[in-house]
Amino acid sequence: MSTYSYTALDVNGKTVKGKVEAENEQIVLSKLHEQRYHVLSVNEGKSQATKSAATTGKSGKAIKLASMVIFSRQFATMIDAGIAIVRCLDILEGQTKEPMLKGVISQCKKDVKGGMSLTDAFSKHPNVFSRLYVNMVKAAEAGGILDTILERLSGFLEKEQEIRGKIKAAMIYPVLVLVFASIMVMVLFIVVLPKFKEIFVSMNVEMPATTNMLFAFSTFLVSSWYILLGIGIAAHFGFKWYAKTENGAWQIDVFKLKVPVVGELVQKMAISRFARTFATLIASGVPMMRSLEIVSETSGNRVIAHAIDSARNAIREGQKVSAPLVQSGLFPAMVTHMIDIGEETGRLSEMLSKVSDFYDEEVENAVKGLTSMIEPCLIVVMGGLVGFIAISIMAPIFKLISSVT
Numbered sequence: 001m002s003t004y005s006y007t008a009l010d011v012n013g014k015t016v017k018g019k020v021e022a023e024n025e026q027i028v029l030s031k032l033h034e035q036r037y038h039v040l041s042v043n044e045g046k047s048q049a050t051k052s053a054a055t056t057g058k059s060g061k062a063i064k065l066a067s068m069v070i071f072s073r074q075f076a077t078m079i080d081a082g083i084a085i086v087r088c089l090d091i092l093e094g095q096t097k098e099p100m101l102k103g104v105i106s107q108c109k110k111d112v113k114g115g116m117s118l119t120d121a122f123s124k125h126p127n128v129f130s131r132l133y134v135n136m137v138k139a140a141e142a143g144g145i146l147d148t149i150l151e152r153l154s155g156f157l158e159k160e161q162e163i164r165g166k167i168k169a170a171m172i173y174p175v176l177v178l179v180f181a182s183i184m185v186m187v188l189f190i191v192v193l194p195k196f197k198e199i200f201v202s203m204n205v206e207m208p209a210t211t212n213m214l215f216a217f218s219t220f221l222v223s224s225w226y227i228l229l230g231i232g233i234a235a236h237f238g239f240k241w242y243a244k245t246e247n248g249a250w251q252i253d254v255f256k257l258k259v260p261v262v263g264e265l266v267q268k269m270a271i272s273r274f275a276r277t278f279a280t281l282i283a284s285g286v287p288m289m290r291s292l293e294i295v296s297e298t299s300g301n302r303v304i305a306h307a308i309d310s311a312r313n314a315i316r317e318g319q320k321v322s323a324p325l326v327q328s329g330l331f332p333a334m335v336t337h338m339i340d341i342g343e344e345t346g347r348l349s350e351m352l353s354k355v356s357d358f359y360d361e362e363v364e365n366a367v368k369g370l371t372s373m374i375e376p377c378l379i380v381v382m383g384g385l386v387g388f389i390a391i392s393i394m395a396p397i398f399k400l401i402s403s404v405t
Contacts, residue, residue: 004022005043007316008037064098065160067096071096074092075092076153078092089108090109118146206399250302253304268366271359273298275359278352282348296312307325310324321343
């Protein structure tokens with residue numbers, strides 16, 4: 001029997017906290033509902049052994065999203081067919097081609113065989129099974145609907161994979177153009193310009209300031225390229241260090257939201273993920289407070305996460321979720337109105353799903369608009385740079401021709 005700590009609202013809207021001993025979370029929820037409590041969160045106290053396993057059993061690397069989609073879909077199908085969990089894990093271990101995931105499944109199978117719950121077995125591998133994944137499986141085990149929850153999880157992961165795939169596909173062409181153009185410019189500076197410099201110097205041609213500037217930069221690249229490389233590497237690691245600090249990470253996330261065009265895309269992606277994750281958790285029976293905690297952690301932006309944390313605090317005080325989201329100014333009126341209606345009608349997960357579907361399309365359209373704008377901008381910038389180089393090279397040639405004639 002485990003000890004569960006809970007936070008709930010009584011009939012007068014007052015926050016109540018306490019602890020209950022029960023065999024599982026479902027029994028705790030039943031007891032609290034009998035007392036007419038509105039449950040906000042329920043947390044199971046972990047044993048020391050479980051804590052130790054969770055800290056020492058971490059996997060070193062994250063598994064590909066596509067592999068998790070396949071794993072979840074196959075697991076759901078086998079559970080639905082009535083196959084025992086240990087046998088399911090055994091089959092999945094044999095079918096999985098990714099070595100790291102195979103090892104994790106093998107360890108989970110051993111843990112479940114040893115009497116550990118599937119939730120505890122998964123929680124030992126946080127880089128493979130996210131908090132969202134683990135909490136949904138926990139709710140599924142408590143409610144006896146593991147196949148349904150795994151099916152829902154696979155659908156959630158497939159949607160996430162689809163969105164990422166569309167963004168990557170849309171960005172391939174602009175990235176290739178940028179890489180090719182950068183290589184072309186570097187070849188001009190390192191190979192072509194030094195040849196012209198030798199010709200002009202040997203012929204004692206008077207060169208304008210722009211041409212001298214280009215030749216000076218070309219000479220610097222050829223002779224001291226390692227300095228630029230060192231600056232680039234230092235800037236990269238400096239940025240990574242700054243991004244890991246609390247203030248730096250906050251400033252970067254604020255900047256992302258304020259950048260023209262890109263900021264709007266980042267905001268839409270965050271809202272889409274918020275709505276999809278929140279809807280999936282609520283529909284799976286995860287308590288409201290824990291759902292918002294997980295949604296905050298998976299938002300991908302600290303400014304958005306702060307607004308979600310404010311919503312959690314508001315719920316503790318008996319308010320609605322939508323009120324602090326409106327105050328943050330980050331969530332459009334359509335989103336907050338849909339959430340408000342969902343709370344009023346008891347169909348919050350359905351409304352959030354509609355918001356998610358709408359913003360998935362908005363993200364796709366925003367990505368298309370961004371890429372269609374990036375392509376001509378790249379062409380204009382690179383064309384202007386190449387044109388500037390060409391004019392700077394041609395100017396001394398024209399002077400040489402005019403002096404000869």
